[in-house]
Amino acid sequence: MACTRCGNHQAFSYDRVTCTCGGSLLVEYDMEFASKTMTKMAIQSRSASIWRYKELLPVTSSEDIVSLGEGWTPLTYMDIQAIGLPVSHVWIKREELNPTGSFKARGMSVAVSLLKERGARYAAVSSNGNAASALAAYAGCAGIQAYVFLPEDCPPLIVQECLSYGARTFRVKGLIQDSGQWVEVGKQLFGWSTVATMKEPGRVEGKKTMGFELAEQMGWKLPSVIIYPTGGGSGLIGMWKAFHELKQMGMISDPLPRMVSVQDAGCSPLVTAMGKHVTVLEAPAATGMRVPRPPDLGLLVRILKETGGKAIAVSQAEIDAAQRNLGYRGVSSSPEGAATWAGLLKLCEEGWIGSDDSVVLFNTCHGLKYGKSPGLESVPLLSNLNELFNKTS
Amino acid sequence: MACTRCGNHQAFSYDRVTCTCGGSLLVEYDMEFASKTMTKMAIQSRSASIWRYKELLPVTSSEDIVSLGEGWTPLTYMDIQAIGLPVSHVWIKREELNPTGSFKARGMSVAVSLLKERGARYAAVSSNGNAASALAAYAGCAGIQAYVFLPEDCPPLIVQECLSYGARTFRVKGLIQDSGQWVEVGKQLFGWSTVATMKEPGRVEGKKTMGFELAEQMGWKLPSVIIYPTGGGSGLIGMWKAFHELKQMGMISDPLPRMVSVQDAGCSPLVTAMGKHVTVLEAPAATGMRVPRPPDLGLLVRILKETGGKAIAVSQAEIDAAQRNLGYRGVSSSPEGAATWAGLLKLCEEGWIGSDDSVVLFNTCHGLKYGKSPGLESVPLLSNLNELFNKTS
Incomplete structure (x- = not known):
């Protein structure tokens, strides 16, 4: 593993992922071997999953996958002509x-494959919701007991999802860092393995595959x-x-994309x-963006600066309007x-994104998961033809 | 198009899909051309979508797709060793x-691509839920106004989904055939195009791709x-x-799988x-299986008989237990x-499926869509450490 801050190297570890200097340790590979x-050509005929890039994932034995x-x-193309946005192309990576x-x-x-490889029996995470339900599913599949800790206001369907995958599910008063302490306690007392963000090596590696896929799906362009x-x-x-690894292997030559972080105006560390003042007008909503203290803020700042990107905040009202707009285009966001x-x-309006730019958005989660059972009163209930005339005329 | 009953041929039609003999007309292709x-090899490098089989889909102009x-x-492999089921292999096709x-x-x-091709402006369907939300999304994407009719007891999140995609959404007292009449009225009076099951040529063709993919994902075996x-x-x-077309093209040689229809014991026409008496003990649940009068029951019987398959009914209690079991294996069904x-x-117990069999199940829909916001009272809300000890001990 290599430290992203001081550059030091150390052997692979299942749980020691912070360097003595405080930087994050990320997994290293034998790139020469992987290139071979x-x-x-070879990956083209491999399975349509993250494991098509197995040479650059840290699981040793394929039985433990x-x-x-x-x-x-899917990477779907958005027809934006009608909107008249001053941008060349827009795609959405459909992570939902x-x-x-x-x-x-x-x-x-x-992460769960690594737990299986090391013979772990219990795994725990504190999460705004989606990491918890993902742990629940993968741990369930692997026969590992999951313990998940969610904020009190986590969307009810996500709580239900964790239960349906067999996780022992707890809600905790407060935000994600408050529930983090429960996982630490369980680690000490009950021998739980933590799969919290940047506390083990697997999750970053798994998410890396978004970068590999993006490059491959765009024909090795960015x-x-x-x-x-x-x-x-x-x-x-x-x-x-991922982009750096692909460059090292000579699989891409484009410059890295300008990486933009979008945050909730109520919680935008x-x-x-990045040096911009945000006026906090509202409490952040209970979403995956509500992380007041990211584990390695310094690295995030470095990535945004290195790629010429930026961080921006959007309001709840802007998010709501965007969700409606994407819905009307057939995307559940x-x-x-x-x-x-x-x-x-916002970035088009500012002129930061222009007509030469090709942009990829990430729809990280299915809109359904945030759904509330609607009041059905607003949906007409028909019992005879005349009602149909009245409602459609 | 060819009639599945009398074998007569007629030219492709956007809306005439029933033969004068009463049989269903299905789309025909120039198979020799398609084979070329x-x-x-060619499809291996095509997009990971149904459109990789475009030669055998009825949309003429790719701009209308x-x-x-x-x-x-994904076609995921289930590790069934621990359960000791007397069957060789089980996969789940993850249609959710x-x-x-x-x-x-x-x-x-x-279906919506065909509507776009013919310049339709309105599309309507009566549905138990999932066809409605799918129409809503695709019509939204194509700039066609969708009208959807759902039974009164349709799962609320699916109703919400239709609204979120911009469909004009109606609930109707009664079952799917009752809401069908509203679509017919709209067709006559307002010029709606119907996309009801077996009333237009596109939907069967689209669903056909499940068969193509299954064969391709299994290495052109069945x-x-x-x-x-x-x-x-x-x-x-x-x-x-699909299987017949692949055989015609010489792409598969295995015999057709024995096709098994599973129905809800409360509604199993x-x-x-197929000649078996079902004792109806309970009303059918509001799912996609609740179709008392399938449009072409005769064809379904023929398919089951031709392939040596069968139709079976399962109870609500069996479905509930299965949903829990799949959940614990990480599958939201x-x-x-x-x-x-x-x-x-059931079929393993009966001995109808045995240790030589390899079986593919279809998880046609995401479990989330049937979710109700749970009473969160059952989920512990922790505010101090002692509570964690109590709850996990």
Whole structure:
């Protein structure tokens, strides 16, 4: 593993992923060896999952791979002509079509495979919701007992999802860092393995595959801008790592995309860390973006600066409008995914994104998971023909 | 198009899909032409969607294709050793990972593309839920106004989904055939195009791709048994057609799988039509299997008989247990998908499926879509450490 801050190297570890200097340790590979077998041609006929890139994933024995069909999600093209946005091309990476309905499946597939490899029996995570349900599913599949800790206001369907996958499920008063302490306690007292963000090596590696796929699906080219909703930030770190690895292998030559983090205006530590003042007008919504203290804020800032990207905040009203707009185009977006569309509009308006840019948005989660059973009173209930005339005329 | 009953041929029609003899007309292709370009090698590098089989889909102009990333869903292997089921292999085709969370996306992608091709402005369907939300999404994407009619007890989240995609959404007292009349009225009075099951040519063709994908994902082999939840039955008809087309092109040589229809014990017209008496003990649940009068029951009976398959009924209690079991293995199954697992257990018990059989189940829809916001009272809400000790000890 290599430290992203001081550059020091150390042997692979299942749980020691912070360097003595405080930097994050990320997994290293024998790139020369990987280059030989992971060729563009070879992977073309491999399975449509993250495991098509197995040379650059840290699981040693293929029997330990815990897979539920994660990855190789569609990259759909958006017809934006009618809107008149001053941008060349827009695609959406449809991460909601992963098992468990979010991109978190990628990271948990790798993290739980590593747990299986080391013979772990219990795994725990504190999460805003989607990492918890992904852990629940993959742990269930692997025969590992999951313990998940969710904030009190976690969307009820996600709580239900965790239960349906057999996780021992707890709600905790407060935010994600408050529930984090419960996992630490369980680690000490009950021998739980933690799969919290940046506390083990698998999740970043799994999320990295979003970057590999993006390059492969675009014919080994890269867009000029990526807009990504950012909470803990390991998706962003993963993709940045992926692009560097592909460059090292000579599989891509484009410059790295300008990476944009979108955050909830109510909770935007990365925007602040990038030196911009955010006026907090509202409490953040209970989404994956609500992470007041990302584990490695310094690395996120470095990635945004290195790629010429930026961090922006969007309001709840902008997210709501974006969710409606994407819905009318046939895309079920989560608040996080909708935030990327809101971000795109904002950056076009500012002129930061222009007509030469090709942009990829990440819809990280299925809108359904945030659904509330609606009051059906607003939906007409017909019992005779005359009613149909009245309602459609 | 060719009649499945009398064998007569007629030219392609957007809306005349019933022969004068009463049989269903299905789309025909120039198979010799298709064989030349749709080779095993050629499709390998095509997009991971149903449109990789475009030679055998009825949309003429590629500009009219309305795609949201449907198809090429994972086929995941189930580790059944621990259960000791007397069967060789079991896979699940993960249709819940389609856009709009169900296999209905496949059919609607093709049906709405055909509507776009003919310049339709309005489209309508009566549906138990998933066809409606799929129409809503694809029509939204194509700029066509959707009108959807749902039974009164349709799962609330699916009603919400239709609204979120911009469909004009109505609930109707009664079952699916009762809401069918509203669509017919709209067709006469307002010029709506109907996309009801077996009333236009696109949906069967789209669903056919499940059969193509199954063959391709299994290395151009077929399983010995397919278990499929059956309502209107067009998925079954589509796959049957797919296997015949692949045989005609010389792409597969295995015998057709024994096709098994699973139905809800409360509504199992196909089981009855196959000559078996079903004691109705309970009202059918509001799922896609609740179709008392499938449009072409005769064809379904023929397919089951021709392939040596059968129709079976499972109870609500069996479906519930199956849903829990699949959940604990990390699979979010809808009642329809869970019914296929219940069917597998039953057929193993009967000895109809044995240790030589390889079986594919179809999880047609995401379990989430049937979710109700749970009473969160049952989920512990922790505020201090002692509580964690108490709850986990």
